[in-house]
Each structure stands twice: as structure tokens, then as C-alpha cells.
Amino acid sequence: MPTYNLTINGEQKSVEALEDMPLLWVIRDLLDLKGTKFGCGQALCGACTVHLDGTAIRSCSLPISEVGNAQITTIEGLSENGGHPLQQAWVEHIVPQCGYCQTGQIMNAASLLQSNPNPSEEEIEQSMAGNLCRCGTYNRIKTAIQSAAKNL
Amino acid sequence: MFPKLPFLKKNPKDQSQVFIPSRRDFLKLSTLATGGFVLGVNFQCSGPKGELLTFAPNAYISISSDNQVTLVAHRSEMGTGIRTSLPQIMADELGADWSSIKIIQAEGDEEKYGNQNTDGSFSVRMFYEPMRKAGATARTMLIAAASSKWGVDPKECDTQQGKVIHSVSGKEIPFGDLVESLQNASLPAPESIQLREFSNYQLIGKDVPIYDLKDITQGKAVFGADVNLPDMKIAVVLRGPVIGAKVVSFSDEKALAVPGVEQVVKISGPSFPPGLDKALEGVAVIASNTWSAIKGREALEVSWDLGENQNYNSEAQLAEMVKSTSQNGKVRRERGNFAQAKSSAARIIERTYEAPFYAHATLEPPAAIAHVKSDGSCEVWSPSQHPQWAREAIASALDIDVSLVKVNVTLLGGGFGRKSKPDFVVEAVLLSKAAQAPVRVQWTREDDLHFDFYHSHSAQRIIASLDSSNALSGWNHHTVFPAIGSTGSKDELHPSDGEMGLGCVDFPFDVPNIRIESHESTGHVRVGWLRSVSNIHHAFAMHCMLDELAEARGMDPIEHALSLLGEDREITFQSEMVGGEYGNYGEPIDAYPWNTGRMKAVIREVAEKSNWKQSKANGKIMGFAAHKSFLTYVACVVSLEKDSSGKLRVEDVYYTVDCGIAVNTDRVRSQFEGGSQFAHSLATTSAITFENGVAQQHNFDSYKIIRMPEAPRNIHVHIMESMEKPTGVGEPPVPPYIPALANAMYQANGKRIYKLPFQI
Numbered sequence: 051m052p053t054y055n056l057t058i059n060g061e062q063k064s065v066e067a068l069e070d071m072p073l074l075w076v077i078r079d080l081l082d083l084k085g086t087k088f089g090c091g092q093a094l095c096g097a098c099t100v101h102l103d104g105t106a107i108r109s110c111s112l113p114i115s116e117v118g119n120a121q122i123t124t125i126e127g128l129s130e131n132g133g134h135p136l137q138q139a140w141v142e143h144i145v146p147q148c149g150y151c152q153t154g155q156i157m158n159a160a161s162l163l164q165s166n167p168n169p170s171e172e173e174i175e176q177s178m179a180g181n182l183c184r185c186g187t188y189n190r191i192k193t194a195i196q197s198a199a200k201n202l
Numbered sequence: 203m204f205p206k207l208p209f210l211k212k213n214p215k216d217q218s219q220v221f222i223p224s225r226r227d228f229l230k231l232s233t234l235a236t237g238g239f240v241l242g243v244n245f246q247c248s249g250p251k252g253e254l255l256t257f258a259p260n261a262y263i264s265i266s267s268d269n270q271v272t273l274v275a276h277r278s279e280m281g282t283g284i285r286t287s288l289p290q291i292m293a294d295e296l297g298a299d300w301s302s303i304k305i306i307q308a309e310g311d312e313e314k315y316g317n318q319n320t321d322g323s324f325s326v327r328m329f330y331e332p333m334r335k336a337g338a339t340a341r342t343m344l345i346a347a348a349s350s351k352w353g354v355d356p357k358e359c360d361t362q363q364g365k366v367i368h369s370v371s372g373k374e375i376p377f378g379d380l381v382e383s384l385q386n387a388s389l390p391a392p393e394s395i396q397l398r399e400f401s402n403y404q405l406i407g408k409d410v411p412i413y414d415l416k417d418i419t420q421g422k423a424v425f426g427a428d429v430n431l432p433d434m435k436i437a438v439v440l441r442g443p444v445i446g447a448k449v450v451s452f453s454d455e456k457a458l459a460v461p462g463v464e465q466v467v468k469i470s471g472p473s474f475p476p477g478l479d480k481a482l483e484g485v486a487v488i489a490s491n492t493w494s495a496i497k498g499r500e501a502l503e504v505s506w507d508l509g510e511n512q513n514y515n516s517e518a519q520l521a522e523m524v525k526s527t528s529q530n531g532k533v534r535r536e537r538g539n540f541a542q543a544k545s546s547a548a549r550i551i552e553r554t555y556e557a558p559f560y561a562h563a564t565l566e567p568p569a570a571i572a573h574v575k576s577d578g579s580c581e582v583w584s585p586s587q588h589p590q591w592a593r594e595a596i597a598s599a600l601d602i603d604v605s606l607v608k609v610n611v612t613l614l615g616g617g618f619g620r621k622s623k624p625d626f627v628v629e630a631v632l633l634s635k636a637a638q639a640p641v642r643v644q645w646t647r648e649d650d651l652h653f654d655f656y657h658s659h660s661a662q663r664i665i666a667s668l669d670s671s672n673a674l675s676g677w678n679h680h681t682v683f684p685a686i687g688s689t690g691s692k693d694e695l696h697p698s699d700g701e702m703g704l705g706c707v708d709f710p711f712d713v714p715n716i717r718i719e720s721h722e723s724t725g726h727v728r729v730g731w732l733r734s735v736s737n738i739h740h741a742f743a744m745h746c747m748l749d750e751l752a753e754a755r756g757m758d759p760i761e762h763a764l765s766l767l768g769e770d771r772e773i774t775f776q777s778e779m780v781g782g783e784y785g786n787y788g789e790p791i792d793a794y795p796w797n798t799g800r801m802k803a804v805i806r807e808v809a810e811k812s813n814w815k816q817s818k819a820n821g822k823i824m825g826f827a828a829h830k831s832f833l834t835y836v837a838c839v840v841s842l843e844k845d846s847s848g849k850l851r852v853e854d855v856y857y858t859v860d861c862g863i864a865v866n867t868d869r870v871r872s873q874f875e876g877g878s879q880f881a882h883s884l885a886t887t888s889a890i891t892f893e894n895g896v897a898q899q900h901n902f903d904s905y906k907i908i909r910m911p912e913a914p915r916n917i918h919v920h921i922m923e924s925m926e927k928p929t930g931v932g933e934p935p936v937p938p939y940i941p942a943l944a945n946a947m948y949q950a951n952g953k954r955i956y957k958l959p960f961q962i
């Protein structure tokens with residue numbers, strides 16, 4: 051099995067993996083970072099969202115061999131102690147129910163605010179449409195993104 | 203040793219036990235925290251500075267001499283907030299400092315903690331009193347210790363923020379400093395325990411943020427698949443494509459050639475019916491990582507005997523079911539004489555309603571970790587709604603005593619009834635035994651959608667008669683759907699009393715002639731219970747029909763519902779039940795009566811909150827339904843708006859809810875917000891169908907659940923002020939939403955909706 055050198059949350063890691071192993075399983079199984087979740091494996095739910103050079107991607111659908119030198123950021127690397135404005139807004143609005151989708155939601159929203167610090171309601175809805183929440187926290191997610199955008 | 207599986211018994215009466223506790227369990231529990239069943243005072247040593255003493259007056263509370271108050275959450279957290287709400291009740295009675303309490307999750311042990319079956323919206327209902335008593339008992343003992351230390355009257359003392367306070371002198375002492383003096387204390391007599399006045403509560407009735415909030419937002423919360431054990435293997439299972447299929451032969455050669463794959467193991471499962479707590483027959487690939495296991499499974503070559511369901515086609519069955527509802531069925535409730543009402547009717551309205559199979563599709567697919575150890579014992583970590591059932595199913599599968607099985611409960615990434623069933627946990631233990639190592643069994647989304655315990659598809663026919671004065675003189679509701687019992691027994695051809703009691707025989711309206719009938723159907727897949735269970739389809743039919751009747755009678759739907767509910771009174775259904783019982787969600791009807799006054803009050807409130815009359819007069823597109831389920835009264839108004847391109851969207855949802863005392867008001871609201879979104883998926887996007895016994899939906903591209911742009915834009919939840927006993931809110935938001943939306947759709951385009959899902 052080939053060896054890959056990765057930069058993840060600012061640290062250098064080296065893993066041995068099948069070249070088609072999705073980044074999700076590298077993160078969860080090989081690097082033991084469990085904040086990134088598995089929901090569908092087909093880029094349909096967003097639970098596995100991480101950043102590649104600051105942009106949200108679905109880690110379940112990106113083979114390790116295609117990561118190259120890109121910087122990977124997972125929820126564990128988004129902030130120190132949950133200090134990102136989105137994480138704080140999530141706490142303020144008590145967004146989660148079961149919580150399973152929420153790390154993916156936050157990572158996706160962080161990437162959205164990075165590229166569009168003041169999104170309209172419609173832009174939020176369209177940008178977040180790839181992230182499913184079965185518990186139905188969509189309204190609070192939207193509110194939290196709007197309030198984080200104000201505090202950016 | 204083997205668990206009681208009430209729903210597998212033939213007596214249909216017992217089927218109601220699927221989602222409700224037995225009365226016996228409840229009584230056992232009520233004594234639990236009052237001294238009838240306690241662990242007593244125990245010692246615990248830890249910490250670098252010598253002995254840390256612990257005061258633990260019961261199974262749920264312990265206070266250590268370093269002032270740490272630890273509360274045990276014994277019900278499973280799947281998003282309702284129960285892991286916060288029950289400790290919140292205890293902490294309030296105790297007078298603990300909420301900001302510093304620690305909550306730990308109980309392992310599955312019903313002897314120790316009482317009922318842990320987190321289902322049926324009954325956690326708060328069942329445990330409100332026991333939790334208060336548990337907290338009050340500890341408070342009483344702390345006050346006794348402090349007052350004797352100070353030589354003052356205990357009546358002059360109270361607890362607050364983790365301290366006992368003497369109101370006269372202002373003296374205070376932290377709980378931890380009293381732990382030593384409580385080491386030999388005896389429990390106060392249960393009748394001497396005084397509960398706090400409701401108005402003195404600091405936490406109950408408030409918006410209390412969930413305990414795991416920060417962990418969740420930082421990715422630190424531990425769900426089923428997140429537990430990692432040294433040398434753990436990962437397994438995925440190729441299950442028979444049709445329920446009841448058996449392996450004829452298989453070749454593991456290509457699978458074993460995949461790097462990382464270590465072992466291929468056959469799991470033996472039952473033929474049809476499959477039962478609710480057994481692993482399905484399949485071939486498992488065990489690997490060093492998930493990806494290798496998935497690839498290994500793709501490389502398996504298995505030949506199957508597909509068994510008796512290989513020609514099953516759900517559309518064909520549904521068509522048969524619809525037809526059957528025009529025959530005479532088995533009468534389940536009778537009042538007056540419907541046949542006569544029909545023959546003398548001025549007008550008869552007859553409608554059929556259809557609803558599909560639904561999958562739970564919890565965002566976390568099933569996963570469990572098991573370690574069957576060399577000494578024969580077994581430890582499991584799983585997102586289980588019913589850890590005790592898992593424990594018993596594991597003991598049975600391994601043929602070991604239940605005392606050798608330890609079930610740790612992780613957070614659940616959604617439950618909705620799916621994770622009550624321990625089938626996936628049983629798979630994990632069987633595979634750990636075979637691998638002689640810890641194993642995580644991981645379900646993929648495809649596994650989840652193909653092998654769920656589905657909500658049954660259903661057909662219903664309602665025939666209503668209007669007499670010459672245009673009054674509703676008769677109501678005849680026929681219902682047919684493969685029963686939950688069919689998963690365990692081929693003899694279960696009719697819905698059980700339990701299922702009939704979910705929105706069908708409990709038709710509360712004051713109609714002189716009522717006849718409720720069920721019809722036979724057979725099971726071909728695994729059927730289970732999904733958030734609000736049979737209320738989903740029953741409420742859809744009942745309230746869509748009522749909307750149509752209101753129109754036929756020239757009445758406003760809300761006025762119509764209010765007038766049909768009649769005088770304020772308590773209804774019992776029992777005298778009209780035919781050959782069965784009305785279950786009332788497991789509670790005696792005198793303790794939890796069906797109160798038309800409470801229902802009318804939520805309806806009036808929703809009319810006001812939604813500004814119903816005025817908004818309708820102003821041309822707003824609105825639909826209404828009100829439905830009591832799980833002992834909670836809910837009224838719902840859905841308001842649609844058209845965007846510039848003519849596309850409809852739910853702009854506002856108004857809920858009013860009477861759940862008695864609302865313990866955590868924020869979580870009550872969040873359940874309604876989420877419940878409407880869950881119901882919106884059931885109404886508009888989701889359906890499972892079977893061809894040749896195989897589910898035709900494989901992932902979220904074909905089994906659709908709503909996404910943010912489709913979600914209702916604003917959800918307004920009004921909680922009625924009430925001092926009635928608390929009742930649950932996990933399920934009650936779902937049933938009224940679907941007909942309220944369907945009735946709004948009729949206002950939008952003039953087409954009545956008779957089949958789920960529908961397009962908006």
C-alpha cells in the first residue's frame with residue numbers, strides 16, 4: 051500500500067492506505083479523528099464535510115490519492131476550543147438535536163462565510179442544501195449562520 | 203434470560219407494549235427513587251490526595267467530597283434532549299449548581315436504573331416524578347446533615363447552587379463538605395420527602411441548553427461508530443437481498459485478496475419472519491479498516507436462496523390492500539349503527555388514502571462495537587434506544603448469561619425507533635466472537651435503506667354520512683397495513699390494538715355512529731415503528747377527510763373541529779371497543795383522560811396565533827389539523843406562499859402544544875421544529891418501494907429527505923401553560939403536520955390529496 055504525507059489541522063501525518071481510500075476513512079480510521087462523520091458515502095449528505103485549502107469538500111468522495119499537498123482542516127482544527135464564530139453561534143442558538151450532522155454543517159457554513167461573509171437567506175439555503183439534517187434543525191442553522199455573519 | 207418480546211406474542215393486546223412501558227414497570231420505577239429500591243450509601247476511593255468520599259443516595263445521583271455532583275442519564279439521547287431534561291429535573295430538586303454538574307450515561311441495566319427503553323415519547327412522562335423524588339431525597343439528606351451540624355431546624359434550611367443555606371443566619375455549606383457526615387446516614391422515609399413548589403423551580407420549565415452542546419459543535423461528542431478500541435477490526439455485511447434469504451454457497455477468495463481484508467464470516471439468520479432482534483443472514487467481511495471491508499464486500503461472490511419473498515412487489519400489495527378496504531373488515535370499535543346512518547344519509551362521502559413504506563434514515567447509519575472476551579464475557583458500545591433489549595438479545599445470541607453482557611450507550615445520531623432494535627448489535631457480537639477481537643460493524647446508507655424496520659405502507663377508506671340537516675351522522679374508517687407483529691409472526695394479519703389506538707380507534711369526535719374496521723395483510727419485509735408510528739397514516743386520512751367534510755358542510759375547518767369535539771368532557775373509548783382494548787399509550791384512561799376541552803383550547807390558540815380568520819380572509823393559503831398522540835394535544839396550521847416563479851413553499855408553521863408541564867421549553871420547541879421538518883419529508887419526498895422483494899431506494903438520491911431550501915421557513919411553537927402531568931413531545935409534532943400541509947395544498951390548487959408522498 052502506498053504511503054501518503056498529509057497536512058491535517060496544521061500537522062504533518064503519514065499514512066499507508068489504498069489509493070482509492072476516501073479521505074473520510076483516512077481521517078476516521080487511520081488518524082482517529084472522529085468529528086468528521088459518515089452519512090452516505092456518496093456526496094449526498096454532507097456529514098463528512100472538511101476543508102481542503104479552506105474550501106468545503108465531501109471527504110467520503112475524495113480518494114486519498116487526489117489530496118496532494120492540500121491543507122486539510124477538520125472540525126477538530128477549525129478553532130481552539132470551539133472559538134469559531136459559527137461554533138459560538140451554534141451554542142447561542144442551541145442548534146443541534148442529535149448532533150450527528152452538525153460538524154459537517156459547521157464546516158460547510160465556515161467555508162460559505164469564508165467566500166461570502168454576508169450571505170442572503172437564499173444564498174445560505176442554496177449553499178447549505180448539500181448538508182442533510184434528519185432531525186430538522188435547518189431553521190436554527192440558518193439563524194446561527196446569520197448571527198455569526200453579523201459577528202464576523 | 204430471554205427478553206420478553208411482548209410484540210411477538212400472539213395476543214394482540216400485548217402489541218401495545220411495543221412502544222409503551224408496562225404499568226408494572228412504571229410502578230416499580232415510582233418506588234425506585236423513593237427508597238423502595240436504592241443503592242444506598244457507598245464509598246468510592248480515587249484522586250491523588252487520598253480518599254475521595256462519595257454520597258450516592260440512589261442510582262442516579264452521586265456527590266463527592268470535592269463538590270462534584272454527578273447525575274446519571276439512563277435514557278438514550280437521540281436528539282430529544284432527554285440526557286439533559288431528566289438530570290435537569292433532579293438537579294432542580296437537589297438545588298445543584300447546574301453549571302458544574304457532570305452527566306454520565308448509564309449502561310443498560312434495568313434492574314439498577316429502571317426502564318431504559320427510550321421510545322414512545324414516554325421518558326419525561328414516566329420519570330418526571332421519580333427524578334424529582336430522587337433529587338428531593340438527596341436534598342433532604344444534605345439538609346439534615348447541615349442542620350444537625352449547625353444545630354438548627356432543618357425547616358429553616360434550603361439548598362441552592364450546590365450549597366445548603368440556613369435562611370436565618372445566612373450560613374452556608376457546600377454539598378461536598380457534608381459528604382463525610384452522610385457516610386452512615388440512613389434514607390429518609392419516602393413519605394417524608396417534600397417536593398419543591400413549582401414556582402420555586404429554577405430549571406424546570408426553562409430553556410436549558412443541552413449538556414452536549416459544546417462537544418457536538420467541536421466534534422468531540424461520541425456517537426456509535428466513534429469508539430475506538432485497541433486492535434479493533436471493522437466489518438461490513440452482505441445481507442440477503444430479500445428478507446428471509448439464505449446463503450447457499452459463497453466464495454471469499456476475491457474478498458480476501460483485497461488489502462486489509464482479514465476474514466470472511468457467514469452469519470446465520472432466520473428465514474421469514476425475521477424477528478425484531480435477530481441478525482439477518484449474511485456474509486461479513488472483516489478488515490483492518492472500513493474501506494477495505496467495503497471493497498471486500500464488493501468482491502464477495504454469494505449465491506442465495508432468496509426464499510418466499512422474492513416475488514414481493516409493494517405496489518401490487520398496496521393495490522390489493524386498497525381493494526380490500528371496500529369489503530367488510532374486522533370491527534374494532536362500534537358506536538351506534540353506521541349501516542343505518544349510511545342508508546338514511548342525505549349524502550355520502552367516501553375516500554381512500556394511501557401511504558408508502560418509510561425508512562428511518564437516521565443520519566448516523568447503524569454501527570456497533572463489540573468485544574467478546576476470552577473469558578466469555580462481552581462488552582458493547584452502541585447507539586441503542588433500548589440497551590436492555592440489546593443486552594438480552596446479545597446474551598441469547600451468544601448463549602451466555604445476561605450478567606456477562608455489558609452494554610454502553612453512546613450518543614445516537616438519530617433514532618426515531620430504528621435503534622430500538624438490536625439486530626446490528628447482535629451482528630457485532632457474533633463477528634467479534636468469530637474474529638476473537640473487538641469488532642465494529644458498520645452499516646452503509648445502502649444497508650440502512652435496504653434492511654430497515656420500515657414504517658408500513660397502508661391503505662385506508664373512510665366513509666362519512668351526512669344526514670338531511672347536513673350533520674355528520676356516521677364515520678366508518680377502514681385501515682389496513684402489515685402490522686409490526688408480522689415481523690415476528692405470520693399469524694399477525696391485523697394491526698394490533700396498540701397500532702389501532704394510534705389515531706384510528708381513538709377518533710375523538712362526537713359522531714353518533716362510528717364503525718372502525720381493520721383488514722388483513724401479510725408482512726414481507728421487516729416492519730417496525732417510526733416516529734409517531736401508525737399515527738402518521740391515520741392522522742393523514744382522518745384530518746384530510748375532516749377538512750373535506752367541513753367544506754361539504756359549508757364550515758370553516760377550525761369551527762368544524764371545535765363543534766365536532768362537542769362539550770368539554772373526558773372521553774373513554776373502552777365501552778365501544780370490539781374484541782380488544784384501547785391502550786391509551788399504556789396509561790390508565792382515568793389518570794390520562796382524553797380531554798376534549800384541552801384539545802379545543804390548543805385549537806383556539808392556534809387559530810389566534812396564526813391569525814387564522816383574518817389571514818384566510820386576506821387570501822393566505824392555510825391548512826389546519828389537530829391531533830392528540832402520545833397523550834399530548836397538538837394543533838397545527840401550515841401556511842404556504844408562492845414565490846415569483848409560482849413555486850410553493852411552507853412559509854409559516856404554527857403549532858400549539860399542551861404537553862402538561864414542559865420541562866425543558868427549548869427542547870419542546872426544538873422537537874416541534876424538527877418534527878415538522880421530519881413530517882415534511884414524509885409528506886413530500888420520501889417513499890420506499892419493493893420489487894422482487896428488494897428495496898428500490900439505495901441512498902439519499904432516491905430516498906429523499908428534505909433539504910434546507912425545502913424546509914418550512916418559519917416555525918412558531920406555542921407551549922400552553924399547564925400544570926397537568928407532563929407528557930412527551932418527540933412524536934406528537936409529526937401526525938398533524940402532514941394533513942395540515944395537505945389541506946393547505948388543496949387551498950393552493952383545488953386538488954385534494956389522497957396519497958403520500960405528494961409534490962408541493
Ligand code: FES
Nearest residue numbers: 089090091096110
Ligand atoms: S458521507 Fe460524505 S456526503 Fe454523506
Ligand code: FES
Nearest residue numbers: 148149151183185
Ligand atoms: S441534528 Fe440530528 S441529523 Fe442534524
